[in-house]
Amino acid sequence: MFFLRPRYSYVYRLQILILLRKLGLSISGKDKIKPQEVAGVVGALKNETTQSRTFIRGIQTVTLIPGDGIGPEISTAVMKIFEAAKAPIRWEERNVTAIRGPGGKWMIPPDAKESMDKNKIGLKGPLKTPIAAGHPSMNLLLRKTFDLYANVRPCVSIEGYKTPYTDVNLVTIRENTEGEYSGIEHVIVDGVVQSIKLITEQASKRIAEYAFEYARNNQRVSVTAVHKANIMRMSDGLFLRKCREAAEKYKDVKFTEMYLDTVCLNMVQDPTQFDVLVMPNLYGDILSDLCAGLIGGLGVTPSGNIGTNGVAIFESVHGTAPDIAGKDLANPTALLLSSVMMLRHMGLHGHAKKIETACYETIRDRKVLTKDLGGNSKCSEFTEAICQRCRDMD
């Protein structure tokens, strides 16, 4: 089905009704639709740009980067689950080991870059960080190549995987290109090292606007800017100013600002008070891992990187786990939830909900769980359980 440009309101409403019916939701009767789902669909409609074209085709192509270690196994698991859920996705597998390009600069292989530029959406498994290979980490290269400026990590408590914290439901949005990780360091004199933290107006503006846009599209109530402007007056002060300016443009989303130490203090006592957090690079690194720890660790946390020109790469943030690679013991939850994030980003909310529900229910059941979740099943058994639930849902 294809979308008309909604010129008249009745056409708009008709489109929504058709879409809702397609997604299996109805307005009247006993299946009560949550307003978030409707609004989420509307949000997807509003964000149309390139998606409308691919909807015409029907099947969307996504670049898949399996990665190293347990990467290939969990990627296969995700592909199987997508097949069982009948998601309209076609996978294009690519490898991103760095090669030396003309001029001696390290770059990712040209076929990978071409595939990403064409498809715009990517799913990535864990990549090995080279120690003495002479080239920078692959994640850094990908970030630079596609200008992935925002790292989004939604942290939601998983029922069935108990942690001391229940009811966590927050999103951390972290500026991914500058800040303390600019990599500019010098030895001034022997024994004195200076590290430069770079904050620019343009990057701060970009991330602030993305945070509010995300909050609006995902029905989040408030955005909190995390900073340390009492000490780093000019740099975090600039970041804060840009966040305030963006807040003016998005009056429907509440905006607060909080010191980094207050956020850390309150986060471990009561994480339910936070909704969307936006912050520069270093604080984002620490806080996003803190929030991942609250829900159970990196093995169950999804993550997405948003870039310019509509590029988005979704990834699992855990390591390559070389000790269990190839033994069918890996937990594909992180990559699976990242792929669900990807489906939502592409507007395929129905399939996203189906796969997510299947995953959560399998974990809640606690019958078939991988070792890190507290069970002793294999990866393939866990995958099969989720596939079965997806098939049962149809």
Add this chain to the structure above:
Amino acid sequence: MAARSALLSASKIINPFLVGRPGSTVKVFGTTLTSHRNKTLLTPPPAKYGGRHTVTLIPGDGIGPELLSHVREVFRFSCVPVDFEVVNVNSALETENDINNAITAIRRNGVALKGNIETKHTMPPSVKSGNNLLRTGLDLYANVMHCQSLPGVQTRHKNIDIMIIRENTEGEYSSLEHESVSGVVESLKIITRNNSLRIADYAFKLARERGRRRVTAVHKANIMKLGDGLFLQCCKEVASGYPDITFDSMIVDNTTMQLVSKPQQFDVMVMPNLYGNVVSNVCAGLVGGPGLVPGANYGRDYAVFETATRNTGKSIADKNIANPTAMLLASCLMLDHLKLNGYASLIRNAVLTTMNETRLHTADLGGQGTTSEVVQSVMRVIQSKGQLTAEL
């Protein structure tokens, strides 16, 4: 002028006592009284007037003034031989005169107890944070915070006992920023070999003195290779001189993840300034909140005591709902430092006994008690011990 003449008269009194002490010098016209002490934890300043110590008191903003007045009340009641010299710092002013007066007063007395001084970040960048100026002016290079699970307080994690030693003067808090091009701001993070060695040495000495088995260095050397790499290297060098203590290191994001899932694995942690801020706040939250943990800032010659998480608490100021535990425990740390251990344990036990009573818990612990009720209860417990006390 008054300060200088006070210094002169003070040194005239001290001189006869210090002449006999080996290896000590007194500079009469200098701004510091230096003495060549051992590198172990510093000896307290001498009790000058009739065996009573003088301590500088900086009320600060927010809940500082009311909590510190409660401390004075408890001290007066327990007949503690400490007199307070109050120095007010007005955070609304743009000049640094107030802070300089405070620094001089602390140099004179050697020890201080302070509330947090608010930093309005709407002011121009040339106005630096008052707390930061105090720390760098007095070279209080080690911030020590001891997080312990208290029996009377309900938390998600139990049996936490972590000592956090944080470098207090350099790192990201050097306040060196400039705008090179319009719209591009650079902030400098400085790590020096001397300071890193000093803090690592302090950490290991403290660990040995307290009988701790393990020191963990927290860093981000995989990204900031030169800066944090230097810090880590210094820690490793110092660790080699303490073979009885295990040394390991952990990246800061992994550390925070481990802290919220398994905080019992940590013993002593040492780290640069910003990570120290994050980790100490996370640990304070884990044991029950900002109202429970005291903190101490040690330098070679001076010591300043305050609450560990340095909150101003503007929103709860003057409402009689603040938790006085942190400030009272900080004053106990100060008494320990002055070698008045008897009074320190008296007040500390009274505070911990009061903490066990759930009906006296203040709002931050989920109760409905008021500050004055808690303080009254502390004083009653002290009275019941049978020691000399003033009227209630």
